[in-house]
Amino acid sequence: MKRIITMTVLNRPGVLNRITNLFTKRNYNIESISVGLTEQEGVSRITCVVHVENDGMVEQITKQLNKQIDVLKVADISDQAIVARELLLLKVPVLPHNRPEIYSIIEPFRASVIDVSKDSIIIQLTGETEKIEAFIDLIKPYGIREMARTGTTAFPRGNQRATQQKSLTFV
Amino acid sequence: MEAALKETKAKTSVLSGADLLLKSLEKENVEVIFGYPGGAVLPIYDKLYDSKILHVLPRHEQGGIHAAEGYARISGKPGVVIATSGPGATNIITGLADAMMDSLPLVVFTGQVATGVIGTDAFQEADILGITTPITKYNYQVRDTKDIPRVIKEAFYIATSGRPGPVVIDFPKDLAAAISEEPADQAIHLPGYQPTTEPNFLQVRKLAEAVSRAKRPVILAGAGVLHARAAGFLKEYAEQQSLPVVHTLLGLGGFPAGHELFLGMAGMHGCYTANMALYECDLLINIGARFDDRLTGNLKHFAPHAAVAHIDIDPAEIGKNVPTQIPVVGDAGQALRQLISLGGALPKHDEWLEKLSAWKQDFPYHYESGSALKPQKVMELLFEKTSGDAIVVTDVGQHQMWAAQYYPLNNPDRWVTSGGLGTMGFGLPASIGAQLADPASRVIAVLGDGGFQMSTQELAVIAEFQLPVKIAIFNNKALGMVRQWQEIFYDARYSHSRNPVQPSFVKLAEAYGIKGFEIRTEAEAHSILDEVLNDNEPVLLDFRVDGEENVYPMIAPGKGIHEMVGVKK
Numbered sequence A: 001m002k003r004i005i006t007m008t009v010l011n012r013p014g015v016l017n018r019i020t021n022l023f024t025k026r027n028y029n030i031e032s033i034s035v036g037l038t039e040q041e042g043v044s045r046i047t048c049v050v051h052v053e054n055d056g057m058v059e060q061i062t063k064q065l066n067k068q069i070d071v072l073k074v075a076d077i078s079d080q081a082i083v084a085r086e087l088l089l090l091k092v093p094v095l096p097h098n099r100p101e102i103y104s105i106i107e108p109f110r111a112s113v114i115d116v117s118k119d120s121i122i123i124q125l126t127g128e129t130e131k132i133e134a135f136i137d138l139i140k141p142y143g144i145r146e147m148a149r150t151g152t153t154a155f156p157r158g159n160q161r162a163t164q165q166k167s168l169t170f171v
Numbered sequence B: 001m002e003a004a005l006k007e008t009k010a011k012t013s014v015l016s017g018a019d020l021l022l023k024s025l026e027k028e029n030v031e032v033i034f035g036y037p038g039g040a041v042l043p044i045y046d047k048l049y050d051s052k053i054l055h056v057l058p059r060h061e062q063g064g065i066h067a068a069e070g071y072a073r074i075s076g077k078p079g080v081v082i083a084t085s086g087p088g089a090t091n092i093i094t095g096l097a098d099a100m101m102d103s104l105p106l107v108v109f110t111g112q113v114a115t116g117v118i119g120t121d122a123f124q125e126a127d128i129l130g131i132t133t134p135i136t137k138y139n140y141q142v143r144d145t146k147d148i149p150r151v152i153k154e155a156f157y158i159a160t161s162g163r164p165g166p167v168v169i170d171f172p173k174d175l176a177a178a179i180s181e182e183p184a185d186q187a188i189h190l191p192g193y194q195p196t197t198e199p200n201f202l203q204v205r206k207l208a209e210a211v212s213r214a215k216r217p218v219i220l221a222g223a224g225v226l227h228a229r230a231a232g233f234l235k236e237y238a239e240q241q242s243l244p245v246v247h248t249l250l251g252l253g254g255f256p257a258g259h260e261l262f263l264g265m266a267g268m269h270g271c272y273t274a275n276m277a278l279y280e281c282d283l284l285i286n287i288g289a290r291f292d293d294r295l296t297g298n299l300k301h302f303a304p305h306a307a308v309a310h311i312d313i314d315p316a317e318i319g320k321n322v323p324t325q326i327p328v329v330g331d332a333g334q335a336l337r338q339l340i341s342l343g344g345a346l347p348k349h350d351e352w353l354e355k356l357s358a359w360k361q362d363f364p365y366h367y368e369s370g371s372a373l374k375p376q377k378v379m380e381l382l383f384e385k386t387s388g389d390a391i392v393v394t395d396v397g398q399h400q401m402w403a404a405q406y407y408p409l410n411n412p413d414r415w416v417t418s419g420g421l422g423t424m425g426f427g428l429p430a431s432i433g434a435q436l437a438d439p440a441s442r443v444i445a446v447l448g449d450g451g452f453q454m455s456t457q458e459l460a461v462i463a464e465f466q467l468p469v470k471i472a473i474f475n476n477k478a479l480g481m482v483r484q485w486q487e488i489f490y491d492a493r494y495s496h497s498r499n500p501v502q503p504s505f506v507k508l509a510e511a512y513g514i515k516g517f518e519i520r521t522e523a524e525a526h527s528i529l530d531e532v533l534n535d536n537e538p539v540l541l542d543f544r545v546d547g548e549e550n551v552y553p554m555i556a557p558g559k560g561i562h563e564m565v566g567v568k569k
């Protein structure tokens, strides 16, 4: 099963190395990892999406991460109400005959075209992984020249509903 | 006059990075450094020239770090190591991994090339931060001289607190040489590191209740008891609740072996009673052990009828290998104190204790005597002739297991062995550190002929400091433990495990100015041990033991803890 683990870490040299090393050493399967600064100076947020076989494994991962000296806080937020987002960049070849078709896919996803050249465009899309993947599937038949994904970054929502209903808003 | 004063004042407050380093070490009350010089640490060595701290020069950096491990294990203080950049630093990797596995506190300084050339593949540059990340509790690279005092303070704190472990400080050469004003005192800043030492009282009470209900309880005590200096509390608690105690290999000495509640060592070469107690118990109380696979055997058959309680300072150990119903995160000593204070109803498990004591009677360790000198007999003689109060340091292999079996320890911190990593070459240098940590005690280095040859060069240190270590080589002319596995699991196809060529160990000792004896019979063993064991000088004893002897009992890989072979019939 897929779990989203977020952590805040002190921005010291080698911290990312220590964390990725831990995943390798313990043979954990990471789907994505994203890192960036936070509102606090010297503190970064890391979001990992991991595949685990059972709850015991995710407990081990969070404990091992927590044990790292530079890790301030770790949480498996998969069962909380969260907002999770990923950024996708796609370079797609466009020919005059399929341009309208491609644009008709872009629009309902609220993706945007951020670069246009003679024979290709670059599309930018943000959203949850499911949305990103649905979009990629639809574009694939037109050919994908290059693709880059940032991996998921996520937050618990301000209001946690009592029931752990997963929100799937396509915003 | 005024001008002169000003000048001295200025002089005292301007220090090099190396000065700052040594000042910090003095502040931490470091008594001994195990170090090896080289280009990148020359500024540090120049300062060491005038330092009062004892410097021990191993003859290989790996020996230095193993000596520091032995020192840490016996003294309870962190072992301090210095190695130069590149090859000096890569030579200590095995020791770091070993210390990480066995939770030994070390503070290790590695030289690094000057900051300006880091990343250019400069002469003797190695990415030590990258290499050591998975095998250190933490590591630093000093980037600014003003950070040196704080970094060192933090390193000592991290190495010794919580679950102890090795910390590396990578020290670029230019920073060691750089002169600066003495930096203002910086406090430790480790907001992400707050080890829990005080256990949750509710959890401890749950454990106490489980103990009061249990019919077949057993304590499994690991090295965590020793790191917490909690042997006294363990004894008090076990006696209060009449709880039988089993040890891991690394925990030996945490509970007196002569005590009627002691069942022995458990695990692959543990004794029948200890392993069967783990198999049949209904409550397993793990205190500071990590359920290593060499202890548990096949997890499917490990403590199958038991509720498991686990006291550990490292929460990540709890539930890692064995599902645990009563987790207690905290220091073993504090948890035991709380348990003792809870007292509780008198235990009702006499039947269980009687069964265990009958097993103890019926199934002790055993071996058959023969015409050849038996290694088990040698171990028994060493025990007898040192009244069982020596510090026993071992290497890795059959002799290590025989030492664990036939030198029953009654006191904590008398046992130094490489458990988690199983590092051959560990024993001889570790005995140096142990003897330096406790000069008044008799130290026996129990080694195999294979492992001895992995760090023979450290005889020079023993000779140089005239350390009265008794080096006992269990010479079976083989990589005995490998030979045993080949005999049992590979149809006695002895692939590269028997040593056809061997130097004369006695002559080798003599070459270093150390007395040496070859011992072929029990009678010789008696007389020579009587002669040398009380000498205040080093000696090397080459025991020519039976090369066909195997370690039993044994749990074959993949088998359950109750499936021992070689138990006395």
Ligand SMILES: Cc1ncc(C[n+]2csc(CCOP(=O)(O)OP(=O)(O)O)c2C)c(N)n1
Pocket: B395, B396, B397, B398, B399, B400, B422, B423, B424, B425, B447, B448, B449, B450, B451, B452, B474, B476, B478, B479, B480, B481, B482
């Ligand atoms: C550095 C290292 N290399 C290899 C091994 C694998 N190994 C474990 S025990 C052993 C044999 C040890 O032989 P010896 O030192 O003669 O001791 P004995 O078993 O004969 O008592 C070997 C090779 C190891 N533990 N460590």
